[in-house]
Amino acid sequence: MLDALSDKFEKILKKLRGQGVLSEQNIAEALKEVRLALLEADVNFKVVKDFIERVRQKAIGQEVLQSLTPGHQVVKVVWDELSDMMGRERAGLSLNPQPPTIVMMVGLQGAGKTTTCGKLARLFKSQGKRVLLVAADPRRPAAGEQLSALGRDLGVEVHRHDQAHATTKDVVAICRAGVERAREQGFDLVVLDTGGRLHIDDELMGELVAVKAATSPHEVLLVADAMTGQDAVTMAGQFDQKVGLTGVILAKVEGDARGGAVLSIRAVTGKPIKFIGVGEKLDALEVFHPDRMASRILGMGDVLSLIEKAQETFSREQAEEAQKRLTSNTFTLEDFRAQLGQMNRLGSLEQILGMLPGGQKLKSALEGEKPEREMRRVAAIIDSMTVRERRDHTIINGSRKKRIARGSGTNVQDVNRLIKQFLSAKKLAKAMTGAGGRRQLAQLMRSM
Incomplete structure (x- = not known):
């Protein structure tokens, strides 16, 4: 994850740390390399331009240039700006104080949305929550069976249209019935696995808007494939404009060596990344921490996340x-x-x-x-x-x-x-x- 970008940042910043005195010229040279590294990582051009300008203004300030360790001060500036670019504080999921919390999952076909629904269910089940998965994609024949298989593996209940609505494929009715069942049976979290498409079309968007109006979800989360880079950012903007998002889950981050979507999505859309998928297994979903991700990119590691994983394991x-x-x-x-x-x-x-x-x-x-x-x-x-x-x-x-x-x-x-x-x-x-x-x-x- 982000290996190529991390390698480049480490080399650039190592040069700065090794210089006893910094001038505007060598800061400018370093920022040229940073700019190129970010563009090669498929980060949005405008985001890169704004990022470099903010770092430049802070890095050539008297406080940094006259510091006893100016190279380390510049590294701190870069870390601050990377954290801010990705949102600074973790967003997490907004849980309804009066259950159930309704989470509506949206996205394009093939982005890993149904699997991500399973990962989210596993995460909250491990925290003692009762989760109901709702198969709300009747157009794709295997979607309901895939979600049911995930439910069986996790020990989580699944609501399907062929159980409660044998004569209808009305997605709005399926979702409404799933939410009503969650309320009646005391579930803490209900996850609506809506249908994906290969292309964003008006029919799909109209359907999603109708589902949102009927169920009043507390979270509308877009599952985006991190490996598509700027396409994921563009798609997030379109979904937000037409449906209205509360956040993004980036899937397949473990295979994204460049990192353009991770670094751009918050700055372009204003919507936070709430979770990242870091593998195919159902336990491979992490809460997204912008500050920790910035540390990983700069080669500082992420010991806090490692400790949390260890505490879950041992x-x-x-x-x-x-x-x-x-x-x-x-x-x-x-x-x-x-x-x-x-x-x-x-x-x-x-x-x-x-x-x-x-x-x-x-x-x-x-x-x-x-x-x-x-x-x-x-x-x-x-x-x-x-x-x-x-x-x-x-x-x-x-x-x-x-x-x-x-x-x-x-x-x-x-x-x-x-x-x-x-x-x-x-x-x-x-x-x-x-x-x-x-x-x-x-x-x-x-x-x-």
């Missing part, structure tokens, strides 16, 4: 137990396998590195590597061991290694490598918690 008791076993030297291959499983639930290694300060460099170092495939191989090797072997690696002799290798579809060298990695992890934990930990940790990292 309980406090699990974390304390893992720490206790690591520090008491009772950490086993069984524990190692459990930790790998929990890491997988955090997301891909690439996503995790993207949230760490300086993570771009680590991602570059891993280019061409397949860490997820290696983790699956490690899991297969450990799964091929007996319970006793997982709990006491010292009994794993040559014949046992051959059996484990055959069972996991690997070779003895792979088994040896795993045991070596496991022992290194134990040393790392000991180095971090023992006396003189920082010095031992530095020595261990150099050797690794």
Whole structure:
């Protein structure tokens, strides 16, 4: 996500940080590069022009030029302006104090709207909310079945026209009935999955306007494909003009290396990005934080989001137990396998590195590597061991290694490598918690 832009920003700002004294000339040269980087990222031209002018005015101010660390001050200016461009504060969903909250989802066909409805339902179900999904796209034969399948996977109820309205395909009636059911049965959130189209047409827009008038939704959210860049921004403007939006959900952000839609949509339409889709799985939906996104773009990482993901994945008791076993030297291959499983639930290694300060460099170092495939191989090797072997690696002799290798579809060298990695992890934990930990940790990292 935004890798190319982040790389360019990091190089540009590194030059500025390395200069003891800044002049208007070298600030102007840096801003030329920033302007080019943003345009190459498919950011709206007018947005880029306004952004560069605001940064220029602040960066050549006396307070920055005479600062003890002018390069760092310019970085702060750029971060501030990027955050402002994307909305500064997170928008989130406006929940009705008297349930249900009605969320109307709109968008073009193929943008991932139905899947995003499922992601939104999962997110709020995990927060203890009762969610009702309404299949309001009778024109696409598979739409209702797709939403029903998502509902079954999530344990969420789905309202369909072929259940309550067997003789009609009136979208307004379907939505009205779904909202009424949500009120009667005490649902907290009702999500209307309206029909998408390949092109924006008057018939579709008229239908959406009618649904909005009949159901009075608290949120009208556009699901836009981030990979379409400025087309997503243009489409958001058209939907807002004809239907009236309260926000945008950008889908497929994980595949958008340029970032034009993420950076432009708020500035052009005035509508906030409320969520971003960062993968195909139903848990791959994140609340959008403009300030955190600005930090990611500038290579500063997003540790707060990583902590939040970790808190969702691990309980406090699990974390304390893992720490206790690591520090008491009772950490086993069984524990190692459990930790790998929990890491997988955090997301891909690439996503995790993207949230760490300086993570771009680590991602570059891993280019061409397949860490997820290696983790699956490690899991297969450990799964091929007996319970006793997982709990006491010292009994794993040559014949046992051959059996484990055959069972996991690997070779003895792979088994040896795993045991070596496991022992290194134990040393790392000991180095971090023992006396003189920082010095031992530095020595261990150099050797690794």
